Amino acid sequence: MSNYRMHVMVCAGTGCEAAESKIIIENFKEELKLKGYDQEIQVVKTGCFGFCGQGPIVKIQPDNVFYVKVTPADVKEIIEEHIIKGRRVERLLFEDPKEKVKLEKHDNMDFYKKQYRIALRNCGFINPEDIEEYIAFEGYEALGKVLTEMQPEDVIEIVKASGLRGRGGGGFPAGVKWGFTKNSPGDEKYVICNADEGDPGAFMDRSILEGDPHSILEAMAIAGYATGANSGIVYIRAEYPLAIKRLEIAIDQAREMGLLGENIFESGFDFDIILKLGAGAFVCGEETALIHSMEGCRGEPTKKPPFPAESGYRGKPTTVNNVETLANVCPIILKGSEWFSSIGTETSKGTKVFALAGKVNNVGLVEVPMGTTLREIIFEIGGGICDGKKFKAVQTGGPSGGVITEKDLDTPIDYESIKEIGSMMGSGGMIVMDEDNDMVEIAKFYLDFTQDESCGKCTPCRIGTKRMYEILERLTNLEGDMEDLEKLVDLGNMIKDTALCGLGQTAPNPVLSTMRYFPEEYEAYAKREKTKSYRIDPEKCIGCTLCAKACPVNCITGKVKEAHVIDESACIACGACFTVCKFDAVIKP
């Protein structure tokens, strides 16, 4: 790297690639060559920078200038202006949504200011397809240290002392889990990396795998050494082709350098990793279902105990760790457990990555110390709610979690506190909702997801979630009644109490929590106070006719400069009128 005077770092995460970052990289390479700078300036394909809402992102080093929403056509200008002439391309700089000023360094952006990156430490900094870049950033040092200086017990002790807990949602102490596997008798043991990320809107695991695959491989080898396993398997959904490709490249490179395979660092320790592709069933993120799927069986959970640590893959002791959990392991080994446990809260140490999405200005991946408040995440890092609207709620824990409202925004977030306020940490999905969001529809959306993703094994989940969904449909179709609300609560509580696995036991959460915080919205449906169609407030309507022109079913009538009217029987509730109205005159159903 030192031969180059300048680096053009282009994000090649899935989001930016979908927005043509591949072409941007090609254009940079071609253009630099054409101009004769290809020996001085290196184009680096990086992992995710996290600020996905602003992608594709191009960062110029060492100037530390952060260009956003770059298109392939912008490449020429960046080269000619920035690289050759040393002038910033103003129009491609990020504009602070509050101050309305252009910012060139990412460190000055609210989105990055409060972040503390451990799991995402290399994402956006190194080329994930080049092992040497990983090694340059302390890569495989932790494994070297473990294999040459430490006993397996010591490794487990450090991880225990660090307080690292499972980032997949359960929050089980990782070191304890490793200890269980180590102490389970077995001639063969396995380390499984659970990369079956499936919460709607969550993509932290994918970004880590795409941006820093070696950090996971290295951590798996460390887990293998600690627990007595010589085989590692990454169970990854086939819908993550880029992560799969980068993992494959990483595994090949690590094998070639002897960092995977036999006798690693001449320690006598053998460890190798293979990939198993999943078909993307949400329930396969549950560890027993994941293991059954890997064994070629139907992806269905089974009762625990026995836990995988006793009887897992092929009936052998198995450690199943989530991607983000593993991503924390190497820094803990290198910097020590005290360093790690100094970050976070009493019960939850370190950081947590959240996929911040929804009605928030700065959409992307956010890594913050445990104990950060939701207000900081949404209003400082996230830059507040879009279009100046009012915050209504935030859903954490994906389809297994619940909504958190204004009154709890100042709660420092950790595994325990978030449960107390009626939601859960989950894997880190965070969907922000504004005043326009209909909470019954939100609950219905999540339940539709879980009932569709239910494996169908146990009665409460198979039939119960379907019946709950049907009640919600009845309500939103204005065919329900108050008794339906009681039924929803009864059924929801019963499913929580009797379902077989975590998916079923948590499936009613979005409904129960929205019912708890927004009972009036449910009642409005049950009492049929809502209408199915959009309406126009005659006081606000000035008769601009925009809505009538936008309506695809021509159900809006009215003379120019007179209040318009929607024919409620013909309205299909598409929302086109709502979107185009500039006077807030259209009322949502």
Place this chain on the structure above:
Amino acid sequence: MAIVKATINGMEVEVQSGTTILEAAKKIGVRIPTLCHLNLEGTGIVNRVASCRVCVVEVEGRPALAPSCAEKITNGMVINTNSTRAITGRRMAVELLLSNHPQDCLTCAKNLDCELQSLAQELGIREIKWQGEKMDYPIDKSSFSLIKDPNKCIMCRRCETVCNEVQTVGVLSGINRGFNAFVGPAFNLDVANTACTYCGQCVAVCPTGALTEVNDVGRVWRVLNNPDKHVVVQVAPAIRVAIGEMFGMESGSVTTGQLAASLRKLGFDGIFDTDFAADLTIMEEASELVHRIKHGGRLPMLTSCCPAWVKFFEHQFPDLLDIPSSCKSPQIMMGSIVKTYYAEKKGLDPKDIVVVSVMPCLAKKAEATRPELTKDYNNDVDLVLSTREYGAMLKEAGVQFDQLPEEDFDHMLGESTGASVIFGTTGGVIEAAVRTAYEWITGEELDDVEFHALRGLEGIRSATIKVGDMDLNIGIAHGLGNARKLLEDIRDGKSQYHAIEIMACPGGCIGGGGQPYHKGDMEVIKKRQEAIYKEDRSKVRRKSHENTEIIKLYEEFLGEPYGHKAHELLHTYYIPRETI
């Protein structure tokens, strides 16, 4: 093993560690309702998937209810099986199942035999709170043996466990997911297009009407009412020790006499005993075994009475088709003899004869339709009823089975020996064969005909019988998974056996897929087995070759056992089939 202590409903209980809450509760007289759970002790048939959530109980300190069928007792556990919370959870599970059930109980084949129905009654469910969409899949009527109605499937997975783990046939598994999930063959193929053996064990364990037999009762009534048809009937050995259960008689009641009387009440023109054909099978099979041993033929020889077993090896071991005996099954042999020898003696045109079988088995229905098992384009056996269907016919006709006087079967094809009756249970066919083969090989009379080494209910058994100078090594397996193990040994050249008996069903035909439902009670099967041996002991003649009507049949019609005519009428061949 360590002893663990717990409290169930305020009562102390001490059990071996590893005991489930359900088992511990049973021990102290606490009943916990179950639905998906099944444990046929001693057979290896255990379904403990904990999927129905009917057996949930409250364990103090746990955030959620626990499935008592799968949750093991640990020291100090405090369990409540009948708290409001547990009962509510249980009720709601059943209500939810009912909300996705056709509820056509009055006309369902499982009416009054349905475990879901009993459970609804037991829990006092009078209203189904949850209304909504119900599953709506086509009913699979593709086979001659069983009907699969996915709309009645409650995903208990018992059939799947039996098909995969016990029988290793692997046809059934969960398909689709969420609300659309049910158990069926891969890609929801019709059963007829799979490697299904029609053993019927899925039907035997299905708690609802999702798996039932093809009902042939109507067809039998029609032929009985047709004056142009001469309708004869045969009943298999295992029927006589089971059918009484349908009429309030104790399990294990021997009802041979009532059975013959009941058949006469229904108006059959000839009342015959498949036991007779079993004796005939022994004549042929023992001859074939002696022939193979004496002439260096392919050993071991495997029995071929069980049609599910036959279909199993055709699908799974098509390379070993020369191993099984070429003998037709007793049911088909009876059909062949009726349509030739009996027809000739009675001066009847075989086309006017209808042979009806009453079998403990659903595979027998499919067997009767196999094209190679016909003579002159006329099925050797025309109609097959299961024990259950025959019992239902009797009820329909108002025959009070338990109160009938004992009668005999008709002569000519009605006599039987103790050797033939034991065909009804695992180990019986080979024991009967040994009784005859012993005398034929040694030329000596066999005094003690009971070979206890061949009896029992273990899945795989073996014994060495001294026959003159020769050690005859015998293997026995019941359950197709066990059979597979013996077959794999043969394929690998590791088998030391001369003869192997295989029956597809646990316990043999007494546990057949067409028998009265045992509802998970292994005692029922054990009592049927005891009754079979009791019937054997009560017989004057206990060796097949001493059956006087059999001797007469060979003298008058067949000639030599294993001879030309016997080959033509009583032997068959096998067809390699694909595995799906």
